Amino acid sequence: MSKLLFFIILIFTEAFAADLPAASSTSMKKTFIGIKYFSEIMGNVHQNPSRYSQVLTTISCNHPVKVMKETSKDGKDFVLYGEDKWNLVTVGPYEGYVMADYLTDKKNVCFEEEYSKFFDGLNLDINDLYYWARLYDQYVQGKSKVRQ
Secondary structure (H helix, E strand, O other): OHHHHHHHHHHHHHHHHHHOOOHHHHOOEEEEEEEEEEOOOEEEEEOOOOOOOOEEEEEEOOOEEEEEEEEOOOOOEEOEEOOOOEEEEEEOOEEEEEEHHHEEOOOOOOHHHHOHHHHHHOOOOHHHHHHHHHHHHHOOOOOOOOOO
């Protein structure tokens, strides 16, 4: 009985796999652009180009990230995504998105590096760092367009 069930599952799996397009035919080519540095105290690498998307990992100030671009089959280059301008980045084993406004070409002067004794004295655990980074995701930075 179990051999028959296994055989039926194998046949259906192969039948459905034949109908699916190959993964390489729909994927875009990724190219390394350069290394940039994260400029805020804490931040997240997101799964999608949205501040509300799933967090892949948390990074801190001056963390180096590899910025990538994607090229479609018809030759169009994609470097920035979404309304808020997100970059596709690679951080360690994770590939995700970071807001372009939070990346700089050179290392920054960071609060936690300048005042390391104070920052270490806060005794933040991994959960605190995550929620601090989520707070930075919610900030809307820029100039007001309201006239007074």
